[in-house]
Amino acid sequence: MIDWLTFIPRAVIQGVPLMYGSTGEILTEKSGNLNLGTPGIMYVGAISGVIGSFLYEQSCGGAAENMNGFLAVAIPLICCLGGSALMGLLYCFLTVTLRANQNVTGLAITTFGVGFGNFFGGSLIKLTGSEVPSIALSATSNFFRATLPAAENMGWFGQIFLSYGFLAYLAIVIGILASVFLKRTRRGLHLRAVGENPATADAAGISVTSYKYLATIIGSMIAGLGGLYYVMDYANGVWSNNAFGDRGWLAIALVIFTIWRPAVSVLASILFGGLYIMYLYLPTGMDNLAVKELYRMIPYIVTIIVLIITSLRNKRESKPPESLGLPYFREDR
Amino acid sequence: MEERTPILEMRHVTKRFGNIIANDDVSLTLYPGEILALLGENGSGKTTLMNILSGIYYPDEGQIFVEGKEVSISSPKDSFDLKIGMIHQHFKLVDVMSVTENIVLGLPGKLDLKQAAADIRAICERYGFEVDPDEKIYNLSVSQKQTVEIVKVLFRGANILILDEPTAVLTPQEAVKLFAILRNMKEAGHAIIIITHKMHEVMDISDRVAILRKGRYITSFVTTETTAQELTDNMVGRAVSLNIERPEPVDPKDRLFIQGLTVKNEEGVYKLRDVSFTARSGEILGIAGIAGSGQRELLEAIAGLQPVEYGIINYIDDDGTPESLLKKTPVEIQAMGVSLSFVPEDRLGMGLVGNMDLSENMMLRSYREGHSIFTNRRDPAALARQVVEELEVSTPSINTAVRKLSGGNVQKVLVGREIASAPTVLLTAYAVRGLDINASYTIYNLINRQKAAGVAIVFVGEDLDVLVELCDRILVLCDGRVSGIVDGKTADKNEIGMMMTHVGGAHEG
Numbered sequence: 001m002i003d004w005l006t007f008i009p010r011a012v013i014q015g016v017p018l019m020y021g022s023t024g025e026i027l028t029e030k031s032g033n034l035n036l037g038t039p040g041i042m043y044v045g046a047i048s049g050v051i052g053s054f055l056y057e058q059s060c061g062g063a064a065e066n067m068n069g070f071l072a073v074a075i076p077l078i079c080c081l082g083g084s085a086l087m088g089l090l091y092c093f094l095t096v097t098l099r100a101n102q103n104v105t106g107l108a109i110t111t112f113g114v115g116f117g118n119f120f121g122g123s124l125i126k127l128t129g130s131e132v133p134s135i136a137l138s139a140t141s142n143f144f145r146a147t148l149p150a151a152e153n154m155g156w157f158g159q160i161f162l163s164y165g166f167l168a169y170l171a172i173v174i175g176i177l178a179s180v181f182l183k184r185t186r187r188g189l190h191l192r193a194v195g196e197n198p199a200t201a202d203a204a205g206i207s208v209t210s211y212k213y214l215a216t217i218i219g220s221m222i223a224g225l226g227g228l229y230y231v232m233d234y235a236n237g238v239w240s241n242n243a244f245g246d247r248g249w250l251a252i253a254l255v256i257f258t259i260w261r262p263a264v265s266v267l268a269s270i271l272f273g274g275l276y277i278m279y280l281y282l283p284t285g286m287d288n289l290a291v292k293e294l295y296r297m298i299p300y301i302v303t304i305i306v307l308i309i310t311s312l313r314n315k316r317e318s319k320p321p322e323s324l325g326l327p328y329f330r331e332d333r
Numbered sequence: 334m335e336e337r338t339p340i341l342e343m344r345h346v347t348k349r350f351g352n353i354i355a356n357d358d359v360s361l362t363l364y365p366g367e368i369l370a371l372l373g374e375n376g377s378g379k380t381t382l383m384n385i386l387s388g389i390y391y392p393d394e395g396q397i398f399v400e401g402k403e404v405s406i407s408s409p410k411d412s413f414d415l416k417i418g419m420i421h422q423h424f425k426l427v428d429v430m431s432v433t434e435n436i437v438l439g440l441p442g443k444l445d446l447k448q449a450a451a452d453i454r455a456i457c458e459r460y461g462f463e464v465d466p467d468e469k470i471y472n473l474s475v476s477q478k479q480t481v482e483i484v485k486v487l488f489r490g491a492n493i494l495i496l497d498e499p500t501a502v503l504t505p506q507e508a509v510k511l512f513a514i515l516r517n518m519k520e521a522g523h524a525i526i527i528i529t530h531k532m533h534e535v536m537d538i539s540d541r542v543a544i545l546r547k548g549r550y551i552t553s554f555v556t557t558e559t560t561a562q563e564l565t566d567n568m569v570g571r572a573v574s575l576n577i578e579r580p581e582p583v584d585p586k587d588r589l590f591i592q593g594l595t596v597k598n599e600e601g602v603y604k605l606r607d608v609s610f611t612a613r614s615g616e617i618l619g620i621a622g623i624a625g626s627g628q629r630e631l632l633e634a635i636a637g638l639q640p641v642e643y644g645i646i647n648y649i650d651d652d653g654t655p656e657s658l659l660k661k662t663p664v665e666i667q668a669m670g671v672s673l674s675f676v677p678e679d680r681l682g683m684g685l686v687g688n689m690d691l692s693e694n695m696m697l698r699s700y701r702e703g704h705s706i707f708t709n710r711r712d713p714a715a716l717a718r719q720v721v722e723e724l725e726v727s728t729p730s731i732n733t734a735v736r737k738l739s740g741g742n743v744q745k746v747l748v749g750r751e752i753a754s755a756p757t758v759l760l761t762a763y764a765v766r767g768l769d770i771n772a773s774y775t776i777y778n779l780i781n782r783q784k785a786a787g788v789a790i791v792f793v794g795e796d797l798d799v800l801v802e803l804c805d806r807i808l809v810l811c812d813g814r815v816s817g818i819v820d821g822k823t824a825d826k827n828e829i830g831m832m833m834t835h836v837g838g839a840h841e842g
Contacts, residue, residue: 186437186444193427193438200425203389204439205410316429316471330389 015273020226021251028219036106039248040113045224048083084224134240141237195321346395370539375741418486594644619804670757687736
């Protein structure tokens with residue numbers, strides 16, 4: 001039997017990186033940019049934060065008592081946002097300004113981002129000269145993982161709802177804000193119009209280029225936070241190369257799963273987080289480890305099933321933004 | 334003539350696209366409270382000129398004055414601010430959004446959809462539009478979408494309205510309604526520019542007519558002081574005949590026999606029910622009907638592209654042996670000489686590849702021929718040259734991507750290619766959709782030439798005037814059923830119009 005009290009918090013912390021990744025990607029895709037660079041951008045977000053906090057920890061002599069709590073959080077956060085914004089900018093410059101193919105650019109960005117992360121991660125590991133192939137930033141991590149002092153005394157309620165670092169709550173807030181933005185604000189309406197039909201948006205006096213740039217860069221920054229959360233909170237501040245794995249791709253799959261709705265993505269991410277670790281909790285018996293590996297396919301199988309169901313329903317609202325993946329040039333004939 | 338101050342003036346405007354000059358030193362004047370018709374052949378630069386006004390394109394040279402002041406329109410927003418509103422030929426609407434959302438798109442301020450919807454209702458009431466602000470665009474008919482476009486422009490308080498071929502997608506009844514609205518707006522002091530190819534509309538609605546030819550401004554006329562013939566001659570640059578010929582069919586033989594044809598679409602909705610008719614060689618069978626009454630499904634069923642629920646489609650040989658087309662693949666049907674040219678609303682959707690050049694598009698028909706492993710490029714190139722010459726396609730060369738040609742020219746390439754495949758049955762839908770008068774007549778002549786050569790022609794058309802003049806017999810479709818088949822020589826437009834909306838032409842109450 002599954003122990004829900006430990007399973008749910010585990011599912012949530014698994015889900016948070018996905019939440020950031022999919023919310024960022026939804027905003028980006030709503031502008032018509034299919035940014036397959038998201039996995040790479042999440043890597044860059046993570047390693048930028050790691051570099052920032054590494055330098056800060058070094059400057060404080062690695063002692064937690066010398067560190068200012070605000071700076072310990074703010075420096076990695078700013079580094080992470082800056083790094084992923086630059087990646088988003090690069091993607092936009094290539095696809096919007098130079099009108100390069102979005103898929104090719106996105107894949108290149110992912111390859112680049114993963115390589116970038118591993119290169120600097122590897123360098124930092126060399127610098128510290130540690131025995132294991134990883135660096136631990138536990139002092140910084142503790143600041144990220146700080147919870148409300150009252151949480152521990154609140155029994156099951158505290159364990160399920162209050163046991164997370166601030167980035168987890170921020171992810172939920174961003175997801176809901178993004179949803180309100182898209183549904184209720186004028187800029188949200190304009191952004192959707194840009195992704196659906198840029199020619200129409202253009203004729204209506206909306207600057208297609210700036211919407212695409214802004215949505216993609218902000219989306220990348222949000223996605224980058226997912227990488228930072230993974231290292232600082234989920235992994236307790238331990239960076240090791242390639243540990244982030246395929247979560248970036250899962251975030252992109254989630255975008256389809258949620259049919260481009262950030263509010264749905266909050267719940268769906270937690271669900272996917274649960275599916276992602278489901279294999280650890282399903283009783284398989286000790287001699288049946290191969291079956292366990294099969295269970296790891298669950299999130300992907302669910303995505304495929306949802307894809308089939310949504311395409312069967314064939315509702316216009318559940319289709320991707322119509323000009324997703326297409327370049328736009330006003331004077332094109 | 335009394336002194337009037339123009340509300341809009343364009344002086345010496347020039348616009349180039351690469352090597353193509355779309356507008357060459359064009360000057361145009363518009364006065365308040367008048368309807369100006371802009372007339373010109375396809376590719377004469379009418380739409381480009383209007384896009385300059387709406388801020389989509391920026392002119393390379395020239396000046397624009399609005400209410401006497403020189404302005405620079407570098408974006409659609411500038412255009413709104415000058416109270417210029419354009420209703421594009423291809424609607425600028427986001428399908429998955431509601432009417433209200435589309436109308437407020439691009440406006441500044443806080444988003445208040447309820448208030449906007451109320452304002453829209455008020456505008457609709459004032460001008461007599463029927464449109465529900467909460468409806469999604471994809472649920473609307475073409476004419477409703479156009480109404481939304483007009484409401485959108487009025488909602489923004491536009492003074493100068495530009496309509497690019499507004500009637501091309503409307504039924505005759507809807508067009509009459511639109512004109513009534515335009516007259517209302519003219520009374521209210523709006524200035525309107527309308528682009529249309531239909532001469533009777535020009536004579537009907539406009540106060541003045543300006544003519545463009547090959548990107549240049551030629552002249553303008555006061556509508557009451559000119560004739561359709563004079564306008565056409567000026568537009569084409571030489572005298573043209575405005576009569577469509579209808580030679581007697583020579584030795585008609587049954588060629589295509591269709592009985593009880595029933596077709597469902599993917600959603601399981603009946604698109605055709607129990608359709609029966611015979612098409613004869615050397616004869617033009619017209620198909621009339623409101624858009625979406627099953628015309629497309631009918632032609633596609635014959636061409637083997639549409640699965641058939643039940644019914645018979647037989648091709649009849651010269652010696653009278655019937656052969657069923659139902660079990661044949663589209664390629665086999667094509668090889669029997671049944672050729673389909675369907676011109677969809679977006680023109681490029683079927684049959685042509687936008688990024689390929691003219692001769693490559695000709696190859697799409699012929700690449701299966703020959704035995705070499707290499708494709709034959711010489712014959713398609715020759716065919717392309719022939720089509721360009723015969724149909725007067727205006728293109729820099731046969732190596733230009735089809736996408737870069739203007740709509741009408743794209744269409745000439747498509748129809749020209751289908752006719753050149755020397756078919757025994759020619760299925761053609763909306764062959765002249767959006768074509769100017771001169772090009773339309775070229776197409777009618779081509780079709781008549783095929784008729785004389787003994788081809789059985791099924792001609793799906795939208796313009797009833799043309800159907801009545803060109804076709805030997807006219808089959809009227811109403812919601813997927815045959816409403817009746819009438820003789821082209823004795824047919825009456827109003828009667829056909831009635832049959833389009835009521836099966837069998839059952840008279841209105």
